[in-house]
Amino acid sequence: MTERVIHIATGLIRDSDGCVLLVRKRGTQAFMQPGGKIDAGETPVQALLRELEEELALRLRVGDVVDLGTFSAPAANEPGFEVQAALFAVTRAVEPKIQAEIEEMAWVDPAAPGDIVLAPLTRDYVLPLCAVLNAEGPMAETDCGDILTRLQNPS
Structure with missing residues (x-):
């Protein structure tokens, strides 16, 4: 049986007001974080840096991103598939410019x-995480795991 999982790397980009950058690829309806599929032989970080340069003309370095973890959700544009997303926070201020397959971008208030x-990943994981981060103020990346645990297992 063929694996129905798509491995991707995505970037969580927030502005100084806490809004999240979302993109919509040409020919699709759902907004999501920028990023894309991890090519053979690539690490998730390498894939993210490549995708951000291709999609948004962002030239970032490994030190400009922080690993927030890996999350699974139904794929937005490929029915019957699941995405397994390595999510990274971009820690440097950026000025994205639409290019490649990106049709539209928007800065969205996560709350x-x-x-x-x-996209399901954006709706179910990324925006709730950002809303909590914005409400609780600046936090170390190690706190993101605790926040996600609380979001996934409310008591």
Whole structure:
């Protein structure tokens, strides 16, 4: 049986107001974090840096991103598949510019994203994480795991 998992690397990019950068690829409806598939022989970080340069003209270095963990959700654009996403926070201020397959980008308030269509990973993990991070203030990346545990297992 063929594996129905797509391995991707995605970037969590926030501005100084705590809004999250989301993109919509050409020919699709759902907004999601920028990033993409991990090529053979690539690490997740290498894939993320490549994808951010291709999609948004962002030239980042390994030291500009922090690993937030790996998350699984239904794929937004490939029915019957699941994405397994390595999520990284971009820690440097950026000025993205749409290119490649990106049709549209938007800075979204994670607590009130409005009526845009969101990818399941974005809706279920990324925006809730950002809303908590924004509410609790600056935190070390090690605190993100605790926040995600609380989001996934509310008591």
